[in-house]
Amino acid sequence: MIEIRPSAAAEPAVAAAPAGPLKLLNRERSILQFNRRVLAQAQRDDVPLLERLRYLTIVSSNLDEFFEVRVADIIEATRQPDSGVSRHDLAAVAGAAHELIDEQYALFNDVLMPALQRQGLVVLNHADRNAEQRKWVARFFETQVRPLLVPVSLDPSHPFPLVANKSLNFIARLSGRDAFGRANQIAIVKVPRVLPRVIRLPDALTPGQQGFVLLTSVIRAHLAELFPGREVESFSQFRVTRDSDLEVDEDDVTNLRQALRSGLTTRHFGLAIRLEVVNTCPPELYSFLLEQFSLPELALYRVNGPVNLVRLNQLIDQADADGLRFPHFEAHWPADRLPRGQSIFERLRAGDVLLHHPFESFEPVVQFLREAVEDPDVLAIKQTIYRTGAQSVLMDLLIEAVRRGKEVLAVVELKARFDEEANINWAERLEAVGAQVVYGIVGLKTHAKMLLVTRREGARLRRYVHLSTGNYNPRTARLYTDLGFLSADAAVAADADAVFLQLASQTKVRPPHQLVTAPFALHKRMLRHINQVAAAARAGGVARIVVKINALTDPALIAALVEAGQAGASIDLIVRGACMLPPGLPGLTDNIRVRSVVGRFLEHSRIAYFAWGEGDDDEALYLSSADWMSRNMFRRIELAWPLRDKALRQRVIDEGLVPYLHDEREAWTLDGEGRYRRVAEGGLSAQQALMRRY
Template sequence: MLAPPPELPSLPERAAPVAAPPQAAELVPAPSSPPAGPLAFLDRDHSILAFNERVFHWAERSDVPLLERLRYLCIVSSNLDEFFEVRATAHTSAAQNGDTKGAYTGASFEALMAHAQDLVARQYKLYNEALAPALAAHGLRIVSHGVRSAEQRRWVQEYFQREVRPLLVPVGLDPAHPFPLVANKSLNFIVRLKGQDAFGRANEIAIVRVPRALPRVIRMPARVAPAKEQLFVLLSSVIRAHLSDLFPGREVTEFSQFRVTRHSDLAVDEEDVSNLRTALRQGLQQRHFGQAVRLEVSAGCSRFLSDFLQTQFNLPQGALFRVHGPVNLVRLGQMVDLAGNASLLFPPWRAAWPQAMVAGTPVMAQMRERDLLLHHPFESFDAVLAFLREAVNDPDVLVIKQTIYRTGADSELMELLREAVRRGKEVMAVVELKARFDEEANINWAEALEAIGAQVVYGVVGLKTHAKMLLITRREGKSLRRYGHLSTGNYNPRTARLYTDLGLLTCNGDITADMDGVFNHLASQNRPPRLRQLMLAPFHLQQRMLQKIEQVGQAAQAGQHARIVAKMNALTDEALIHALLRAGQQGARIDLIVRGACMLPAQLPGVSENIRVRSVIGRFLEHTRVFYFSAGEEQDLYLSSADWMNRNMLRRVELAWPVHDPELRQRIIDECLVSYLHDEQGAWSQRPDGGYTRPAHPIDGPGAQAALMARYGQGGPMARKRRK
């Protein structure tokens, strides 16, 4: 069982009504003024790297199953790839231009690269000195060329000739064959040659590009492996062993793997294009060839070859990463799937059917009785699919409206929307084409829906539609009734098994009317209606959060109970940070549970003694956004699709909504706030200098996620409650 909530006051028997947010007069609310005295916020980019250090800790933990440790190592590498693709360009450009003033300078570049270099070095050290030997002890080995038996070398040679060699095109560089355009994150080899080519020229540099279609980790057949061992070989090792085969008559004197990371954030001037979908599809073709920001080479790469590559990519020295192993650790994740050793993985988790719902009973009938709360991945996302499936099959359902941000390339949910159109229902899909790295899948779904007659809306020019809502309109007798689902996470069944999120199923008239108003606003782009319950960014979500924080601060100043507990993925909005600091200085107790980047410096004497910041990392990716405010006798609890970031508040369409039902509110407080404030297994506390530390003497017991798994698992109290 989860611990009782001593940190938070009990909710009153009757929830206090939540006042309607004021209608915004302008798009951007005025930010609050900063607290007195100078204050340096924590650096956002270093905070992102610090988050990845916390993830990396799970790869270091001996109590984590071995293949899961390897998976965490790969997750860190994947996160770093995205960090460089999205966040590094300004720093790299500053270093290239010799900038010494402003937010980005050569010095900021050097400091950031030193931080990243240290983390990468620790990754490879852990892999080489701990994970690889431990895997080998369990019979899982990646076999390099130098230790292969004669039989294994013959098999690798056959594999190379059959599967790899036909797809490789080595390019010798000369005036007619300039340095090729190297795609983002692709595997390549640079080779230095001795001797002359077929035309008597001594062009000494060649590039070998490796097609993405080839698997990076290959399992060797059992016939060439010792008993009870699974052997693997890396594609890079296969090619390395047979580089000379690609250059007959010449001698390979030097070579290295290399991989370049490029800026990959699509930039489309929406004001200057007539068709956003077409413009984005064209932009996708160029994404793989943006500005180079990082170069990875093998640790043994010669200075001659690394200098040659740096010149080609115009990269400063700090952007060169020499790695002791494969240049792409992300691809080692394929070994986790190929190994299939269940004893080295987490026990499989099967999400429970939601405790508040009766399986087999119509979802909308249950919603008419009361609001339903879903807590993923502890409770199954199948309940959301059941709700939509029921609506598609119900002849009395007339209209289905849904926002689509990240649903995946293969989605039952999207197929259900298509089936709804075929059954004659009005379907409106707000498809966010600019969802980073999901643009192509979303464009394809938009085209598929449009082709059969659905109304597809691409959101608002200049803003991303990040709100998560599904609205059903049903004829009941002589009237229409709306049924809604609001979520902190995406409509993606796969990530719903990996991310923690909350969803609310409701037919509350005010909330569903607000949802319908927001959908109409997104389609018409008229001014949004006056909302009764929902808070909408970029209009008044930030303003309302600032007001709630200020209200808590005023209560503290008046000697009343004053408490804020907020859980989110990132805290970088300066207006909200200023407001939190001021409320803390007024005496409010503030706990912030921030998974990733946090720019607010906590526990600073005279500035933020009353503010604690903690980050919880676990088996699942923390993704819920919960905001709790207690000011005197008034208590408010909100769920939201938005983090407290400037982009979410002012450059995206986001929603926050209140939870009125006392039982649901207390459940959210217990499961999403109190349990995380008491977690000592996956929690890190922020120090005044911005660093993070784990509890020095953690109390025995499960962390928040493990406790929730125990609560909702087949033998847990919620499972027993469902059986009753």
């Protein structure tokens, strides 16, 4: 049995008598708390300046999705009398969001922008620009911007235009009369997405500095030129966030791909959820916009700066300032386990290989598929596709495999949120060359990550498999922490083949022996292990649980963890995002500790460790594609697999659990009231330690 110590600051408590029913933490508040931890990264002086700005943009991107999905769901729930969600709940979430966004813009204006200016990176407003700079901006507006702008003055024959989700727009109040002698006062200017939001000035115009102008500043400076003969009395930029979940009744469509393709055209015009304007927007203008979008004042966000901070990524990308970014990190090729030049198939016949991304390169996974494509003895390739991106070397390799005459089965998840269009395009390209493409099971997202290769070796067929906690996306594999598993184990590969068969044929297959799948067995297996640990605790034996996941919201799993903790089990939960279990409550969750790690890389791996005795057979360690959420356990095809090799288990513990339990730099601990506290400002960082190791 492998012992995993809790952090020194959080030793197990002696279980007290239960103190009454446990009230779970609010999920939406927990999501906003996660974004506060991301914002805290932008507040750190020891983080490079451009990376601090990047964290700020990540918060904005996360909040966009929060409104598009979570707040949209809350609004829908308030309209259902039996949902248990009230308008008071909505107001509480909106209030917390307002506070977070106000802090975000204060950091942007009062800290980051002045700090960038001190480093020679200057964002120039119209008032800051000298004559030569204004002349250049005016020419840029006239040649690059104005030809794409079509201002619309509103009247009965020019109604309020359709405004797309998260698009940049201007509203203006005009004096005087139009060309036809009418006194229509309100005009809308829609700004095309193709225009850059951050423009770098020529170096000659900003000697000794790097000068930038925002598109909003360019348009603002020349807004009056769009309305010759009239005066712009007041104006504001604005942006509306809409419900962006694609709703398709899978039981009522004959072709899911076509239905989703049609839905993509209307997604940008879903129900309005949030309205952003600048804080100088006059009440009459934002009141008019609220009325047009049928929004209450609670949905109004008046911000002190650009209405879309996400687009400041363009400044980060254009800046010549490597010293203001994280030092370059080159992922390690594990030559000790995968010697370059040796066939990966040959290596896997000698034993399993574990990869820890991004510390270890994702390239071995690409090479595994490339070798399969180029090997004439490989007969078939099967792969799940969840998020691969608009450009993907892996998808290109699958297409090449079909062209070389191999049987290719691609299970494409068309409903991967915000990746639907890319996945539809890949599905069509794969089908066009002759691949067998299926879209999983009606009503269930295919979130499992599997790649299976079947190869002829003499008179027999041998299968090779790759399983992963993360997506088949080489770009995010450089940014997310994940674990990948390569194996030629016949039992594991046979289980993976059975899962592919079930996804394609929808027929009953034998229960897998090595793999554990949702929605069939994963939830029950996790509960079974938690209960084993609880029973060991009651008997006075070793009882230990350590789980690393992205979110913990499933009520049954939470209840089982609470019961195990009350029985005396020592439980550590490393939960990056939303966690609804309140730890450390006397008599309820004394023995449960929850921490979150937010660092340079996005923590994404899912690991579950259980020990219910002192022998090697009294413990289990699983890697998984699933978070501990009801949706993952019951509404998705998910995969978990135990690591039976003791050396591999030890490696996952040493790299994927222990460093995070003792992180004193980027870790936060959760208390029973839902508040997070940073463990320390210095000391050990798990991610930095792993980067040094590789």
